[in-house]
Amino acid sequence: MDSRRAEAASRTFVLPIRVYLEDTDAQGVVYNASYFRFMERARTEWLRAQGVDHDRLRQEHGIALVLASIEAKFKAPARLSDVLYVSAEMIGASGARVVFEQKVRRGGEDGQLVCQGRAEVACMDAALGKPRRIPATLTSEGK
Amino acid sequence: MDSRRAEAASRTFVLPIRVYLEDTDAQGVVYNASYFRFMERARTEWLRAQGVDHDRLRQEHGIALVLASIEAKFKAPARLSDVLYVSAEMIGASGARVVFEQKVRRGGEDGQLVCQGRAEVACMDAALGKPRRIPATLTSEGK
Amino acid sequence: MDSRRAEAASRTFVLPIRVYLEDTDAQGVVYNASYFRFMERARTEWLRAQGVDHDRLRQEHGIALVLASIEAKFKAPARLSDVLYVSAEMIGASGARVVFEQKVRRGGEDGQLVCQGRAEVACMDAALGKPRRIPATLTSEGK
Amino acid sequence: MDSRRAEAASRTFVLPIRVYLEDTDAQGVVYNASYFRFMERARTEWLRAQGVDHDRLRQEHGIALVLASIEAKFKAPARLSDVLYVSAEMIGASGARVVFEQKVRRGGEDGQLVCQGRAEVACMDAALGKPRRIPATLTSEGK
Numbered sequence: 224m225d226s227r228r229a230e231a232a233s234r235t236f237v238l239p240i241r242v243y244l245e246d247t248d249a250q251g252v253v254y255n256a257s258y259f260r261f262m263e264r265a266r267t268e269w270l271r272a273q274g275v276d277h278d279r280l281r282q283e284h285g286i287a288l289v290l291a292s293i294e295a296k297f298k299a300p301a302r303l304s305d306v307l308y309v310s311a312e313m314i315g316a317s318g319a320r321v322v323f324e325q326k327v328r329r330g331g332e333d334g335q336l337v338c339q340g341r342a343e344v345a346c347m348d349a350a351l352g353k354p355r356r357i358p359a360t361l362t363s364e365g366k
Numbered sequence: 367m368d369s370r371r372a373e374a375a376s377r378t379f380v381l382p383i384r385v386y387l388e389d390t391d392a393q394g395v396v397y398n399a400s401y402f403r404f405m406e407r408a409r410t411e412w413l414r415a416q417g418v419d420h421d422r423l424r425q426e427h428g429i430a431l432v433l434a435s436i437e438a439k440f441k442a443p444a445r446l447s448d449v450l451y452v453s454a455e456m457i458g459a460s461g462a463r464v465v466f467e468q469k470v471r472r473g474g475e476d477g478q479l480v481c482q483g484r485a486e487v488a489c490m491d492a493a494l495g496k497p498r499r500i501p502a503t504l505t506s507e508g509k
Numbered sequence: 510m511d512s513r514r515a516e517a518a519s520r521t522f523v524l525p526i527r528v529y530l531e532d533t534d535a536q537g538v539v540y541n542a543s544y545f546r547f548m549e550r551a552r553t554e555w556l557r558a559q560g561v562d563h564d565r566l567r568q569e570h571g572i573a574l575v576l577a578s579i580e581a582k583f584k585a586p587a588r589l590s591d592v593l594y595v596s597a598e599m600i601g602a603s604g605a606r607v608v609f610e611q612k613v614r615r616g617g618e619d620g621q622l623v624c625q626g627r628a629e630v631a632c633m634d635a636a637l638g639k640p641r642r643i644p645a646t647l648t649s650e651g652k
Numbered sequence: 653m654d655s656r657r658a659e660a661a662s663r664t665f666v667l668p669i670r671v672y673l674e675d676t677d678a679q680g681v682v683y684n685a686s687y688f689r690f691m692e693r694a695r696t697e698w699l700r701a702q703g704v705d706h707d708r709l710r711q712e713h714g715i716a717l718v719l720a721s722i723e724a725k726f727k728a729p730a731r732l733s734d735v736l737y738v739s740a741e742m743i744g745a746s747g748a749r750v751v752f753e754q755k756v757r758r759g760g761e762d763g764q765l766v767c768q769g770r771a772e773v774a775c776m777d778a779a780l781g782k783p784r785r786i787p788a789t790l791t792s793e794g795k
Contacts, residue, residue, distance in 0.1 A: 243696055244540060244706075245689045249533035249589045250420075255406065255433045256531060259399035260674045267672055276733050277393075277673075290398045294437030303535045304705050386553055387563075388546045388685060390678035392732045397673060403531045410529055419590050420530075446678045447562050536706075541719045542688035549684065563679075576684045580723030 235312040236269035237332055242305045252300040253307075258338045259293065261309045262325045266342065269311040269323070273361055281349050284358050291320065291345040301329055301337045308332045311342075316362045319346045319354035378455040379412035380475055385448045395443040396450075401481045402436065404452045405468045409485065412454040412466070416504055424492050427501050434463065434488040444472055444480045451475045454485075459505045462489045462497035521598040522555035523618055528591045538586040539593075544624045545579065547595045548611045552628065555597040555609070559647055567635050570644050577606065577631040587615055587623045594618045597628075602648045605632045605640035664741040665698035666761055671734045681729040682736075687767045688722065690738045691754045695771065698740040698752070702790055710778050713787050720749065720774040730758055730766045737761045740771075745791045748775045748783035 240261050248254040270276060270288075280286045301307055308328045315322040325340035348355040383404050391397040413419060413431075423429045444450055451471045458465040468483035491498040526547050534540040556562060556574075566572045587593055594614045601608040611626035634641040669690050677683040699705060699717075709715045730736055737757045744751040754769035777784040 241693075243689070243693050244534040244536065245542060245692065247535035248530040249535070249537050250430065250432075250530065251535050251537075254530060255436065256399045256402035259402055260672070263398065263674065264670075264672050278733060287393065289393075290440055292437065292439040293398065294435065296435040297433055304707060384550075386546070386550050387677040387679065387683060388549065391673040392676035392678070392680050393673065394678050394680075399674060403529070406531065407527075407529050421590060447564060536716065536718075541692065541722065542685045545685035545688055573679065575679075576726055578723065578725040579684065580721065582721040583719055 234314075235310055236265060236272050237308050237310045238265045238268050240264065240307045240309055242301060242303055242307060244303065247303050252302055253305075253337075255295075255297065258295055258297075258327060258340070261307065261327060262293070262295070262311070262340050262342060263290075265309040265311040265325060266323055266344070269313070270361075275360065280358075285349050286355060286358065287347045287349040288321075289345045289347050291343045293340060293342040295338055295340040297338050298336050299329070301327070305329050307337065308334065313362070316357055319356060320344065321346070321357060321361065377457075378453055379408060379415050380451050380453045381408045381411050383407065383450045383452055385444060385446055385450060387446065390446050395445055396448075396480075398438075398440065401438055401440075401470060401483070404450065404470060405436070405438070405454070405483050405485060406433075408452040408454040408468060409466055409487070412456070413504075418503065423501075428492050429498060429501065430490045430492040431464075432488045432490050434486045436483060436485040438481050438483040440481050441479050442472070444470070448472050450480065451477065456505070459500055462499060463487065464489070464500055464504065520600075521596055522551060522558050523594050523596045524551045524554050526550065526593045526595055528587060528589055528593060530589065533589050538588055539591075539623075541581075541583065544581055544583075544613060544626070547593065547613060548579070548581070548597070548626050548628060549576075551595040551597040551611060552609055552630070555599070556647075561646065566644075571635050572641060572644065573633045573635040574607075575631045575633050577629045579626060579628040581624055581626040583624050584622050585615070587613070591615050593623065594620065599648070602643055605642060606630065607632070607643055607647065663743075664739055665694060665701050666737050666739045667694045667697050669693065669736045669738055671730060671732055671736060673732065676732050681731055682734075682766075684724075684726065687724055687726075687756060687769070690736065690756060691722070691724070691740070691769050691771060692719075694738040694740040694754060695752055695773070698742070699790075704789065709787075714778050715784060715787065716776045716778040717750075718774045718776050720772045722769060722771040724767055724769040726767050727765050728758070730756070734758050736766065737763065742791070745786055748785060749773065750775070750786055750790065 246257040310326045312324045314324045321344045323342045327338035328334040329337050346357045389396050389400040453469045455467045457467045464487045466485045470481040471477040472480050489500045532543040596612045598610045600610045607630045609628045613624035614620040615623050632643045675682050675686040739755045741753045743753045750773045752771045756767035757763040758766050775786045
């Protein structure tokens with residue numbers, strides 16, 4: 224694998240998530256807000272794959288990551304007992320913002336597209352509550 | 367109030383929602399997916415204000431309303447014990463789709479804007495699972 | 510109303526809660542963990558009815574209320590669009606513990622019993638993380 | 653491993669669960685209702701380990717498993733990023749009821765006890781809505 228592919232791979236994380244009763248609703252499908260929980264789990268694991276988590280960012284860098292905006296397009300329903308593959312791919316970073324593309328697929332990493340999302344995360348100075356430049360460890364610049 | 371303002375008013379519903387522990391997270395603020403639960407509550411109450419609910423739509427019209435897409439921009443944090451005013455305003459309807467603009471304000475109907483959303487709801491034939499024209503009772507056309 | 514009945518009334522709070530999609534699951538009924546969210550909302554409103562909330566308790570008394578144990582017996586299912594009446598009644602207090610009996614009824618304050626709960630709340634010193642005597646404002650002793 | 657130990661092992665399932673923001677609250681710890689979601693996940697995986705799931709039980713046996721009662725004692729707080737080990741152990745079965753003991757431990761299968769639960773599940777005839785004898789495949793009797 225050449226370094227460019229390796230870098231691209233490091234920018235994507237895929238988390239398998241089993242659908243439990245808690246995630247579904249009386250229409251018999253996964254409830255819409257559940258997808259936002261799933262996408263947040265995938266972004267958190269993407270972060271952990273970069274070697275940091277929310278606590279370390281706060282303690283070592285004085286940084287809090289805050290969701291600035293998110294959108295989701297629902298393409299197909301998912302149901303109880305499905306295994307969903309939820310990805311977080313960093314597709315851009317500039318100044319104090321990181322943008323993730325997120326896909327939820329069913330039954331496999333190349334399975335049916337259930338939901339497509341886009342999340343914009345702001346990097347905040349935890350003490351001052353103001354936007355702050357993203358640390359290089361979170362973007363490819365530092366690698 | 368002239369009929370045009372009355373019609374506009376009937377297209378907007380504002381639901382006050384108290385923030386409980388369940389809605390918050392360890393960052394001390396309202397968790398992002400909670401806003402999608404709040405916005406769905408407001409759309410449901412908007413529907414009820416039109417004289418229908420999910421059950422009646424299914425039983426009397428054979429229709430299921432399904433969220434096609436939703437987006438939210440987070441403008442300011444909300445916290446435990448806050449009272450949020452969550453609006454659902456129908457800003458468009460064509461064919462099988464209804465579009466809602468949704469605002470979450472804090473402390474009053476004209477309070478600080480906490481979150482701004484936009485939801486696109488698809489009207490589906492519950493038996494066939496295919497898009498179906500929105501019944502006139504849900505839009506101003508029928509009034 | 511004599512003072513004894515007034516005191517008993519002040520020990521009970523009943524909160525009406527509409528069931529939304531978020532509260533239900535694919536079995537078509539209210540999901541079990543939702544009842545624990547509902548009961549916590551009722552305990553919080555009970556607290557507010559005593560003139561305090563979580564923030565004031567922490568800031569003015571240095572106290573955090575923490576759930577020590579809870580149990581629920583599910584008597585009948587509740588469904589989408591139901592209005593549930595969720596009560597919190599303080600049935601005992603000693604040392605650092607307060608015990609609540611909680612009932613979830615459907616359709617009215619005297620409606621069908623859906624769920625019966627019992628919650629034991631511990632009063633903790635927020636700074637020391639140790640049990641602390643309940644302030645008299647939370648029990649009838651102070652009235 | 654002799655057959656008695658094997659049988660005991662088959663009666664216990666332990667599911668590791670990462671704590672995400674969605675599971676926590678503004679007190680900085682795992683929110684109480686989250687433990688009921690976690691315990692339900694572990695009971696569902698216990699069921700799957702017996703070779704069945706909710707759908708198969710309904711379709712092949714005409715059975716719905718319904719939570720009759722549950723209790724939890726909270727022993728210690730858990731926090732964001734913790735890995736919890738949530739067990740479901742069948743400790744009794746008679747007639748239409750199965751009883752599970754459930755433990756939530758932190759950091760390992762022998763880690764600190766965070767929460768101790770007990771769940772009573774009723775086996776219902778899905779069509780008639782009446783209690784029905786548990787199928788032998790769910791208890792050791794059938795093995």
